[in-house]
Amino acid sequence: MKVSLIENDFKNVESELEIFIVDDIENSSDKDILESIGFEEKDESLALLPEIGRIYVGCEDENYESIAIAISTAIRKFKTTKFETAKIELKDMNLKALVEGALLGEYEFTQYKSEKKKSKKQELLICVPKITPEIKKSFEESKIISKAVNKTRDIVNTTPADCYPKIMAQTAKKIAKDNNLECEVFGEKYLAENGMNAMLSVGRASVHESKLIHLSYKPENAKKKVVLVGKGLTYDSGGLSLKPADYMVTMKSDKSGASAVLGIMSAVSKLNLPIEIHGIIGAVENMIGGDAYKPDDVLVARNGKTIEVRNTDAEGRLVLADCLCYAQDEIEDIDYIFDFATLTGACVVGVGEYTIGIMGNNTVLKREVVSNTLEAGEYATTLPFNRFLRKTIKSEIADICNVANTRYGGAITAGLFLDNFINEENKDKWVHFDIAGPAYVEKAWGYNPHGASGAGVRATLQFLKTIE
Template identity: 65%
Template sequence: MKVNIIDISKNKEFDLEIILVKDLKAVENLDSELLSNLDFKVKDETVALLVERKRIYVGFEEFSYDSLAIAISAGVKRFLSTKFKSAKLVINSELKTHFKALVEGAILGSYSFVNYKSEKENKKQELSFVLEEREQELNTILKESLIIANAVNCARDMVNTTPQDFTPKTFVKEAQKIAKDLDLECDILGEKELEKQKMMSMYSVGKASIHESQLIHLKYKPKKAKTKVVLVGKGLTYDSGGLSLKPADFMVTMKADKSGGVAVLNAIKTIAELKLPIEVHAIIGAVENMIGGNAYKPDDILKAKNGKTIEVRNTDAEGRLVLADCLCYAQDEIKGIDYIFDFATLTGACVVGLGEYTTGIMGNSESLKQKALEACQYSGEYATKLDFNRYLKKCIKSEIADVCNISNTRYGGAITAGMFLDNFIYEENKDKWIHFDIAGPAFVEKAWGYNPYGASGTGVRMAIQFIKDLTK
C-alpha cells in the first residue's frame, strides 16, 4: 500500500474516506444514525464501513501513539479488504500532533506475509493524508516514519521466513546487501575464525548443524559522530533445543529465535538510511542449534572469549552462550564504546512473567534503564524493567566452572539469564550496557493491535528511538 500527503486544495477524488472518531457527537447526523443502528462504539479497534456513504469510521479512546496507531491500522485493514483503490484521512489540528503514529500505524497495519501462498493478490491501493496546507515538518515525519515502518515490515519478513530458507549464510547475504547498498563496512567470521578467536561458547552451539555459524559485524561510521553504540543480536536461525530437545509444540515457531539479530540488522540499516550522526556497530551471532553426533552436551564445560568457563546443564539455554562471545568480541574489537545494547528472544520465563506483548529491560544502570523504558514507550513498543539482585546471582553459581548456563531454580529465569550475560560485560562497560529480552512480543500466533499473526518486528523501533534520544 502506498502512503502520501496531498493538499486539500487539489480537490482529488477518493473512493473512500477513513474517519477517526473519539466522540460520536462530532459525526454527521445521517452517519450518526447509521452508526447507531450498527451499534458502533467509540472504542479502540471498532470499525464500521458505510458502503453507500463511502466512509470507514474507526473508534479510538485517547490521543496516544498506541490508540491512534491501532485506529488507523484498523481502518487500513478494512480498506484493504475491499476493492476500492484509494482512501483519504483528513489531518486536522488534533491529529497533526500524532502524525508519526498515524503513518507508522498505517504501514504496520497494512502488512501481510504471503511469501509461501500459491495464490497472491496484487492489489494496488493508496492512502492519502489530506492537509489543509502542506507543512515541511509533516513531510519530514512522513519520510522518516516510512523508513522506520518499512524496516519493521522487512524484519517481519525475515523472522517469518522458514529455517530452510533463512540460515546463518542467509543472514550474511542480507548483511552484505545492506553494506553494499548503504556503503557500510562488513566483517564476517566463520567457524575457523571463531575457533581462532577462542569463541568456543558460540562455536559449540552450532557444531551439530550442517549450516556453519557466522558472526556478522556491520559498521556505520558517519563523520562527526556524536556517540558510539554497539548493538548485539541473538540470531538463532533455528533452535531445536539441542540434546536437551524441546517438546514438539515448543519447537514450532523457533524460526523466530533470530528476532534479536534481525532487529539489530534492520536497526543499523534504518539508522544509516536516516543518516543519523551516531556511529553504530551491529554484531549478530547467526547460529543454528541442532542435534547430532558432534553436538555440545549437558555436562560440557565451555570457555568463552574472555576466558570465563561455563558449565552446560541445558543445551536449550543456548542464546546466552552465543551472546556471551558476541559481547566479548564487541568489547575487544571496538574501542571507545559509549553504549552496548543486546536484543534477544532469550527466555520463556520473560513471557511467563510479562506476557506476550512486553519486553524485559535489564542492566546495571538505573538511569540508562529508565531512558530505555521511556524510548520504548515513545516508539510504540511495550517494555518494563526487571531488576538484578544479589540473591538471584547465586542461582547461576557453578561448583565446577565460573558460571552455569541455567539457574538452579525455575523462578526468576529472565533475570538470571540477564545476570549470566553480565559475566561477559567488562567492568568499565557495566553501566553502559542494557539487555532487552524480546521473547514475548517478537512472535505471537495471533494478531494484536497493528501487529499481525507471527513476527512483529519488535526491537527495531525501540532501538532507533533509544539511540536517537541518547544524542539529545
Template identity: 55%
Template sequence: MNIQLTNTRNFDLEIKVIKNLKKCNLEEKKLLKDLNFKALEGQVQLLGNRLFVGVSKLKKEDIKIAFSHTIRFLNKTKFEKINISLVEEDFEFDLESIIQGLILGSYSFDTFKTKKHHNKKKIYIDPTGSSKIYEELETELNLSLAVCQSVNMVRNIVNTPPEDFYPKTMSSKALEVASKNDLECKVYGEEFLINNNMNAMYAVGRASRHESQLIHLSYKPKASKGKIVLVGKGLTYDSGGLSLKPAAGMVSMKCDKSGASAVLGIMSCLKAINCEYEVHGILGAVENMIGGNAFKPDDVLKAKNGISIEVKNTDAEGRLVLADCLCYAQDKIEDIDYIFDFATLTGACIIGLGEYTNAVLGHSGKLKKKIKKAAKSSGELVGFLPFNRYLPTMIKSEVADIANSTSSKAGATITASLFLDKFIKKENKKKWLHFDIAGPAYRDKVWGYNPYGATGAGVRLIVDFLRQ
C-alpha cells in the same frame, strides 16, 4: 500501498476518525446509531463512500491501532483511492502514527502462499490540521516509511522458515543491507571462531550442516557524537540441542533469530534517520541442532574472555552465543558509550511480564530512564526486572567458573541476564542493557497493529532512542 500528502478531492472513499458522534451530521448520527456504531476502539463502519473509524483516545497508540483496523478493513474491499480526514479538532496531526498504523497494520507474510495479496491502494493524507509546514511533514513521511520498511523487513526475516533462512542466509542479508545503506560489513565463519577462542558460540552450532556466522556491521557518520554497540542473538533455528525441546516447543523456533534480526533492522534505517552516532551491529548467526558432534550437558566450554562455562542445558544456548559476541564487541570496539544486546532468551519473561512486553535488565538506572522515554514515544512496551545479591549464586558451578543454566525456573530471566553480565567488562557495566524480547517478538495471534507471527520488536524502540 502508495501513501502521499495531498488535499486532493479525487477519491473513492473518505476515512473519518472519530471518538464520538458529535461531529457527524444528523443523518450520519442516525444511521450510525441504528448500526450500533459507538466510535469505540476497533469499530469500523462503512456508510456510502465514507468509512467511520472509532478511537477511544487521540494518543499515538490509539491512532496507530485505529488505522491498523482501518487498513485491515480496506484490504478486504475494492476501494483504491482513499482520502484520510481527521475530524476531531483537539487532535494534533500525528503523521508518524498514521503511517505506522497503516503500514504495520497491513503487513502479512504470504511468501509461501499460492494466492498473494497485492496492495495497490493509494492513500491520500490531508495535512490541513497540522501546525507543521509541508516540508517538515514530507520529511516525517519519508522517515516513517523507512522505519516501517525496516520493521517489516525484520518480520519477513523472522517469519521465514529455517530451511530457507540459515546462518549464511543471514550474512547474505546483512551484506545486502550494508550495500543499500552505506554500511561496512564483515562476515566471519567457524575458523575465525576457533582461532579467536569463541568456543561457546562455536559449540552451539557445530552439529549443524550450516556454518555459524559472526557478522559485524558498522555505521560511521562523518562527525560522530558517540559510539553505540548492538548485539543480537541469531539462532536461525533452535531444536534445543541434545536437551531436545518437546515437539510443541519446537514450533515457531524460527523466531529465535529475532534479536539479530532486530539489530539488522535498526542498522538498515540509520542512514534514513540521519543518525549522528557511530553504531555497530554484531550478529551471532547459529543453528542449534543434534548430531554425533553436538555439544553436550556436562561439557565445559571456554569463552573468548577466558571464563569457563559448565553446560547444564544445551537449550540455554542463546546466552552462550551472546557471551562470545559481547566479548568480541568489547575487544574489537573501543570507547563504547552504550552496549545493548537483544535476544528471545527466556520463556520466563513472558510469564513475568506478559506476551507483549520487552524485559530490560542492567545496572544503570539513568540508562533505563532513557529507554523508558523511548518506549513511550515508540509505542513498544518495556518492563524492568531487578538484579539482587542472592541470585548470582544460582548460576554458580562446582566444576567451572559459571553454569549456563539452573535447576530452578525461579527468576530465570534475571539469572540469564546475570550470566551475560559475567561477559561485560567492568568499565562497561553501567553502559550495558540486556533486552529479552521473547514475549513481543513473535505471537501466534494479531494484537494492536502487530500481525500473526513476527512483529519486528526492538526496532522502533531503539530508533526512537537514537533519535532522542
C-alpha cells in the same frame, strides 16, 4: 500500499473513500447511521459505509497506540475493497502514529502461499493544510522506520530451511550494499582461532556453518558510538536437551534479536543519524547429532570465563556471551551496548506476550530505554538484578553455569549470566532486551499480524534519535 502526504484542504482532495477516526460519535455527521448499526468509539471497532464512501473506526484515546490501531483497522478493511484511494485528515492527530499504523497494519507475509493475491494499487492520502519541514521530516522518518520493521518481520517469518546462518550473512551483505555500510562475516575458523568456544559449540552439530556478522555505520563527526548485538538462532531444536515437539514450532523466531539488528541497521543511514553504530550478530543453528555439545560440558568463552553447561536449550546466552566479548574487544570507546534476544520463556511468563523485559546495571539508562520504547509505540518494563539471584548461576566446577539452580526468576538470571561478559568499564553502558514475548505471537494484536512483530526496532531507533 502507498501512503502520501497531501497539502490541501481535506474537502478538496479527490478520493473514493474517506476515513474518520472517531472518539466521540456525537460529533459525527453520520451519527444516526452509526448508532443504528451499533458502532462504538472503541479500539478496533469499524463501520464501512460503501454507499457514501466512508470508513469509521473507533478510538479510545489520543495516544500513539489507539491512533495506530484505529488507522490499521481502517487500512485492513480498505484492502478488502476494490477502492483505489482513501483519504484522512491529519487534524491534531499524531502523524507518526498514522503513518506507522497504516504501514505496519497493512503488512502480510505471503511468501509460502501457493496462490498469490494480485497486489492492488491502493493509496492512502493524508491531508494537511500546510506541509511544514517538521511534518515532512516526521512523515519520511515514519516511512523509513516502518520499512525497517517490516523487513525485520520478513526475516523472522522466513522458515529455517530458507534462512540459516549463511543466508543471514547474505542478507546482512545486501543491507550493507544498499545502505553504504561496512560488513564483515567470519566463519567457524575465526571463532576457533579467537577462543569463541561458547558460540562455536552451540552450532557444532548443525550442517550449517555458524557465522559472526559485523555491520558498521560510520558517519563523519559521529557524536557517539553504539553497539547492537543480536541473538541469531536461525533454528533452535534445544540441542540434546531437546524441546518437546510443540515447543519446536515457531522456533524460526529465535533469530528475532538478530533480525531486529538487521532491521535497525537498514534504517540508520536513511535516517542520517550522527552516530557510529555497529551491528553484531551471532548466526547459529542449534541441532542434535554426534558432534552436539552436551550437558556437563565446560566451555571457555572469548574472555576466558568458563561455563558449565547444564542445559543445551539455554544456548542463546552462550552465543551472546561471545558476541558481547567480540564487540568490546574490537570496538573502542563504546557509549552504549544493547543486546536483543528471544532469550527466555520466563520473561513471557513474567510480563506477558506483548512486553519487552529491560535489564542492566544502570537504573537511569534503563528508564530512558523504557521511556523511548513507550514513545515509539512498543511496550517495555524493567526487571531488577539482585545479589541473591546472581548467586544462583554459580558453578561448582566452572566460573558460571548457563542455567540457574532455581526455577524462579529465569529472565533475570539469564540477564545476570550475560552481565558476566560485560567489561567493568561498560557495565553502566549496557542494556539487555529480552524480546521473547512480543517478537513472535501466533495471533494478530493491535496493528501487528500473526507471527513476527519486529519487536525492538522502533524502540531502538527512537532511542538513537534522542542521543545528543
